[in-house]
Amino acid sequence: MEFDIANFNDALGKNCVIILACKCSIHYSGRAESFLSDGDRLIIIKSDKTLLVHQHVGSNPINYMKEGTGFSLVLEDGRLVLHCRNIPVKEYMDIIISKVHSFQQLQMEDSEKIRLVGSERDMSDMIYRQPELIEPGFRPLSREEHTKYGFIDVFGYDKRNNLVIVECKRYSADFKAVEQLQRYMTKIKQLKGVDNVRGIVAAPEISANALQMLKDFGLEYRSISPPKFLERFNRDQKKLGEY
Amino acid sequence: MEFDIANFNDALGKNCVIILACKCSIHYSGRAESFLSDGDRLIIIKSDKTLLVHQHVGSNPINYMKEGTGFSLVLEDGRLVLHCRNIPVKEYMDIIISKVHSFQQLQMEDSEKIRLVGSERDMSDMIYRQPELIEPGFRPLSREEHTKYGFIDVFGYDKRNNLVIVECKRYSADFKAVEQLQRYMTKIKQLKGVDNVRGIVAAPEISANALQMLKDFGLEYRSISPPKFLERFNRDQKKLGEY
DNA sequence: GGGGAGAGATGCCGC
DNA sequence: GCGGCATTTCTCCCC
Numbered sequence: 001m002e003f004d005i006a007n008f009n010d011a012l013g014k015n016c017v018i019i020l021a022c023k024c025s026i027h028y029s030g031r032a033e034s035f036l037s038d039g040d041r042l043i044i045i046k047s048d049k050t051l052l053v054h055q056h057v058g059s060n061p062i063n064y065m066k067e068g069t070g071f072s073l074v075l076e077d078g079r080l081v082l083h084c085r086n087i088p089v090k091e092y093m094d095i096i097i098s099k100v101h102s103f104q105q106l107q108m109e110d111s112e113k114i115r116l117v118g119s120e121r122d123m124s125d126m127i128y129r130q131p132e133l134i135e136p137g138f139r140p141l142s143r144e145e146h147t148k149y150g151f152i153d154v155f156g157y158d159k160r161n162n163l164v165i166v167e168c169k170r171y172s173a174d175f176k177a178v179e180q181l182q183r184y185m186t187k188i189k190q191l192k193g194v195d196n197v198r199g200i201v202a203a204p205e206i207s208a209n210a211l212q213m214l215k216d217f218g219l220e221y222r223s224i225s226p227p228k229f230l231e232r233f234n235r236d237q238k239k240l241g242e243y
Numbered sequence: 244m245e246f247d248i249a250n251f252n253d254a255l256g257k258n259c260v261i262i263l264a265c266k267c268s269i270h271y272s273g274r275a276e277s278f279l280s281d282g283d284r285l286i287i288i289k290s291d292k293t294l295l296v297h298q299h300v301g302s303n304p305i306n307y308m309k310e311g312t313g314f315s316l317v318l319e320d321g322r323l324v325l326h327c328r329n330i331p332v333k334e335y336m337d338i339i340i341s342k343v344h345s346f347q348q349l350q351m352e353d354s355e356k357i358r359l360v361g362s363e364r365d366m367s368d369m370i371y372r373q374p375e376l377i378e379p380g381f382r383p384l385s386r387e388e389h390t391k392y393g394f395i396d397v398f399g400y401d402k403r404n405n406l407v408i409v410e411c412k413r414y415s416a417d418f419k420a421v422e423q424l425q426r427y428m429t430k431i432k433q434l435k436g437v438d439n440v441r442g443i444v445a446a447p448e449i450s451a452n453a454l455q456m457l458k459d460f461g462l463e464y465r466s467i468s469p470p471k472f473l474e475r476f477n478r479d480q481k482k483l484g485e486y
Numbered sequence: 487g488g489g490g491a492g493a494g495a496t497g498c499c500g501c
Numbered sequence: 502g503c504g505g506c507a508t509t510t511c512t513c514c515c516c
Contacts, residue, residue, distance in 0.1 A: 017285065017299050019262065019264075019285070021262075021347075021349050021351070028494075029471075030494060031361070031414075031494040032359055032360060032361035032362065032413075032469070032471075032493095032494045033359070033360040033361050033471055033494090034357050034358060034359045034360070034494075035357070035358045035360075036355055036356075036357045036358070037355040038355065039351075039352065039353030039354065039355040040349075040350075040351035040352050040353045041351070041353065042260065042262070042287070042349070042351070044285070044297070046297070046299055046300055046301070047299045047300055048299075048300040048301070050300065050301065050302045052297075052302065054287070054289070054295075055351070055353050056260050056289055056290045056291075056351035056353055057289055057290055057291040057293065057310075058289070058291070058293065058310075058511095058512095059293045059295065059304075059307060059309065059310070059511075060495090060511065060512080061302075062357055063357070063494090064302060064494085066302065066494095066496095067300075067301075067302070091494080101349060102347065102349070104264075104345065104347070106264050106283075106285070106344060106345070107283075108264070108282075108283035108284070108285070108298070108299035109282065109283050110282030110283045110284065110298050110299055111282065112279055112280040112281065112282040113279075114277050114278070114279045114305055114306070115277060115278045115279070116275055116276070116277045116509080117275060117276040117277070117278075118274070118275035118276050118509085119275065119507080119508085119509095120506095120507060120508090121507085146499075146500055146501085146505085150505085151499095151500095151505060151506065169507095170275075170507085170508090170509095171274075172488090174489080174490085175489095175490090176490095179422060179426075180506090183422075207488080207489075209489080209490095226275070228272075228275075228276055271509075273509060274509040275508095275509045276509090277509075301496095301497095302496070302497095303496065303497080303510095306509085307509080308509095309509090309511095334509075359494080361494080362492080362493080362494090363491095363492060363493090364492085389490090389514080389515060389516085393490090394490065394491065394514095394515090412492095413492090413493090413494090414493095414494095415503090417504080417505080418504095418505090419505095423491085450503080450504075452504080452505095487516105488515105488516090489514105489515090489516085490513105490514090490515090490516105491512105491513090491514095492511105492512085492513085492514105493510105493511085493512080493513105495508100495510080495511080495512100496507105496508080496510080497506105497507085497508080497510105498505105498506090498507085498508105499504105499505095499506095500503105500504090500505090501502100501503090501504085
């Protein structure tokens with residue numbers, strides 16, 4: 001493999017993405033400390049100076065450095081070493097490279113942002129627009145608001161003018177979701193000086209423990225799923241070309 | 244760029260890592276749904292059939308598929324499409340490739356596992372071995388044990404034979420840590436039928452809100468940091484960092 | 487497989 | 502910067 005240190009450091013100075021496949025060992029020190037012995041890894045340095053080290057399996061990088069890291073590849077005591085320093089966050093990494101398998105630098109043009117559907121935010125939007133999903137006569141006042149009462153998903157009144165707090169979960173609600181709702185309940189009762197406040201967990205399902213805790217606290221549960229606008233995709237993959 | 248569909252699908256059948264730099268748009272549907280318009284991306288398919296899609300910035304993949312995904316690259320209506328299907332978890336992705344920048348397949352040998360120091364587990368070990376970090380006369384009985392009382396970091400008796408529950412946090416303790424400890428307290432008092440139980444949060448720091456809640460609950464705080472065995476590494480970096 | 491909890495969590499938004 | 506919270510969280514361990 002033709003590989004030149006000056007060439008690599010030159011690439012670091014450019015606004016490109018570097019892909020280095022190599023055999024290496026790694027030492028990291030920062031928020032914690034880690035050691036990884038010699039093995040083949042994929043090293044990616046992005047244009048924002050994020051570093052990722054990937055093994056041949058697993059979805060998470062085995063080591064990484066955050067955006068804005070400084071890099072320098074040097075020959076040290078006859079060994080190729082990639083020094084990685086992020087001074088502001090006090091994170092340090094040394095990658096000792098014993099063999100370079102391949103080296104690549106890429107210019108990547110991409111200004112697109114992802115659009116995601118089916119988040120908890122989408123769920124609270126849906127409930128806000130279709131209050132009857134909670135119950136007839138529910139009148140939502142606000143959604144996803146950072147009030148002094150806390151970060152409440154949907155907040156409103158029922159037909160008897162009781163305050164209603166709705167906590168949404170896009171997955172199965174667990175006891176932490178119930179605790180979270182209970183915390184809002186306590187807070188808002190104190191701050192508003194009222195007692196007629198109802199709390200509702202809205203989620204596609206709820207665990208047995210969470211349901212028990214919910215009942216103990218006198219709270220309620222509604223089975224509601226996050227919106228999916230394109231169920232069609234799952235049913236008929238062939239129609240994908242329509243986008 | 245010389246690029247052959249059969250060659251790519253052949254690589255998929257082998258136990259290697261595939262790196263594809265290309266311009267593409269992406270549609271994902273599974274736990275949620277996402278759309279990403281055309282742009283240059285780095286696509287990695289690992290030997291365990293994990294897929295990662297990276298943009299030129301950011302530490303997280305913009306899209307991904309989990310281990311065990313099935314892949315198939317086909318020419319569809321004159322367009323190159325990478326179909327990704329993970330039937331067991333009901334996740335689907337289509338990557339429409341408008342230009343291939345580079346394609347690489349790598350054999351990677353790596354059986355090493357990372358050793359990490361400074362975790363919460365290390366903290367509880369340290370306290371177990373040096374109980375005086377909590378207070379004189381503290382006698383720990385167990386650490387990190389899944390008892391019927393719950394998952395308690397350190398569990399023991401103080402010099403007056405009160406039960407003591409210690410909850411460790413490697414970072415600043417927040418009110419959720421206090422809630423967690425309070426939950427264990429309630430549980431253990433119920434199950435043991437005793438009332439003389441003390442709860443201690445051990446963390447390098449604690450937020451103002453958490454400290455208030457802690458006091459309200461009658462719990463205690465000890466400022467303890469997770470162990471770092473190689474502070475020397477940080478000191479030695481100074482001379483290396485001079486470049 | 488579900489539940490519970492940690493993670494070098496990350497990322498977002500608001501104050 | 503910190504705080505509070507969601508995440509296609511992921512990962513591990515135990516039941």
